[in-house]
Amino acid sequence: MFKRQFAVLLTAISFLILFGFTNTSTSSAEADGSFEVSSELVKETMKPQLLKKQLQDKKDEAIRNAKLKEVQAEQARLEKIEAEQKAAQEKAKAQELAKQKQASSQAPSANNTAQNNQSQSVSGVNKGTFKLSFYDPAAMGSNMGYGGVAANLSVFPRGTKLKITLPDGTVWIRVVNDTGGFAAANPRQLDVAMPNSQVPAAGVLMATVEVIG
The missing domain is CATH 2.40.40.10 (RlpA-like domain)
Structure with missing residues (x-):
């Protein structure tokens, strides 16, 4: 009698364990499905905002590049002006030195001629x-x-x-x-x-x- 009752009890416990595992698996599957649906929904919801941000970033980058080109062009223009001014100054200096050298080389000749005429x-x-x-x-x-x-x-x-x-x-x-x-x-x-x-x-x-x- 006792053995029969124990067998019935063991069968009942096994059934309960099997039923609980199946129910848990089903619940987990349903939960996973819900999570996947929620992730897709979030992505679709955020997509317009992400696109808008990407467009704004590209626009900002284009503005920065344009300003950088303007700065570089202005710097090149100023450097060119400075180089031209320096070249002009050097040219004027060289011309002045040439004039001084010519004047100094001619003056002694004239002085020597006058001195020779007077000193004899x-x-x-x-x-x-x-x-x-x-x-x-x-x-x-x-x-x-x-x-x-x-x-x-x-x-x-x-x-x-x-x-x-x-x-x-x-x-x-x-x-x-x-x-x-x-x-x-x-x-x-x-x-x-x-x-x-x-x-x-x-x-x-x-x-x-x-x-x-």
Whole structure:
């Protein structure tokens, strides 16, 4: 009797377990189906907003690109203007330097001609033979001109007027207006101011020097 009741009870428990599992599976399937339907619904609902945002993003990007191109074009224009101005300034500077060089090279020639005409009859105290070297004040950034000569100031004080006669008879009249490091060790040397374009090919000459003033 007891065994029979136990078998019936076991059968009932098995039935309940089987029924519960089936019911749970069905509920889960229904729940999953509901979730899928809900996800699709959300996507369809959000789709217009996403499209609108994408269009707005593209529009904003196009505006940024257009502004960037404007800035780059303006920068290129300013750089071009600056380069043109710089080129014009350099050209004007080069022209001015060329004029100064031409004027400086012509002025000594005129001065030398006048000095040669006047100095043939001028005589003074003969100081003997001196070594002549040459330098271009303008090339050194000086505005002293080409009428001067650098010397040892203990031999020829500043302001002394000299008559310099070259071996070929050429005469220069120069005023001592400068000195240099060479003067201390070479008291019998004169450094004559002259444009580089007119410096004698020999570079160094010997000449007779007279004090005329």
